[in-house]
Amino acid sequence: MKLFVDTGDIEEVRQAAEWGILDGVTTNPTLIAKTGKGFRETVLKICELVPGGAISAEVVATNYDDMLKEALEISSWHEQIVVKVPLIEPGIKLVTTLADKGIRTNVTLVFSVSQALMAAKAGATYISNFVGRVDDLGADGMDAVRDTVDMINTYGFDSEVLVASVRHPMHVLEAIRAGAHVATMPLSTMRMMFKHPMTDSGLTRFLDDWNKAGLSIF
Ligand code: G3P
Numbered sequence: 001m002k003l004f005v006d007t008g009d010i011e012e013v014r015q016a017a018e019w020g021i022l023d024g025v026t027t028n029p030t031l032i033a034k035t036g037k038g039f040r041e042t043v044l045k046i047c048e049l050v051p052g053g054a055i056s057a058e059v060v061a062t063n064y065d066d067m068l069k070e071a072l073e074i075s076s077w078h079e080q081i082v083v084k085v086p087l088i089e090p091g092i093k094l095v096t097t098l099a100d101k102g103i104r105t106n107v108t109l110v111f112s113v114s115q116a117l118m119a120a121k122a123g124a125t126y127i128s129n130f131v132g133r134v135d136d137l138g139a140d141g142m143d144a145v146r147d148t149v150d151m152i153n154t155y156g157f158d159s160e161v162l163v164a165s166v167r168h169p170m171h172v173l174e175a176i177r178a179g180a181h182v183a184t185m186p187l188s189t190m191r192m193m194f195k196h197p198m199t200d201s202g203l204t205r206f207l208d209d210w211n212k213a214g215l216s217i218f
Pocket of ligand 1: 006026027028130132133164165166184
């Protein structure tokens with residue numbers, strides 16, 4: 001499963017990229033607004049920090065003509081850019097147009113398998129299924145992910161299911177179990193994935209024993 005970091009913060013991207021396990025970055029208008037910096041400069045810096053990675057940058061218009069203008073502008077900035085498009089009617093029309101032009105898309109704000117079917121049929125590269133926001137409502141956000149992965153596999157669509165709105169490592173585990181292709185998450189959640197109390201206590205013991213014996217590698 002690919003791992004993307006969900007942030008517009010250059011420092012966070014730099015830190016995640018240093019591990020060498022990062023496949024891409026997702027941003028959204030809220031995350032870009034938080035940076036206090038320009039959209040283009042932020043996205044281009046992210047592309048530079050994650051060579052070859054898929055970098056999602058979102059359109060903000062809600063009518064087809066303006067969405068298309070924005071999508072063509074954003075995608076012209078860098079070959080790594082994936083145009084993020086909300087799942088609304090003109091959005092699906094836009095994904096069809098962009099797919100015909102060979103421009104990769106990430107359809108966002110997807111909450112149900114029927115929405116995901118529309119995105120897959122339009123030729124979306126990624127389908128961003130939000131889980132945390134559904135969990136917040138007291139439902140199981142992963143249900144739609146499981147159904148969507150089944151739907152993609154059953155009908156042989158090329159789209160990848162991207163689990164978004166990930167809040168904790170259990171979401172990542174469930175994404176793996178569902179057979180999702182990608183999970184995107186904040187850097188803080190990615191850091192939690194390293195953690196296990198037995199790893200910490202085990203390392204402490206190894207180092208105590210080593211030091212007590214007065215050993216040295218060099
Ligand atoms: O970028 C889309 C998604 O990952 C947002 O997550 O935590 O704002 O629901 P969240």
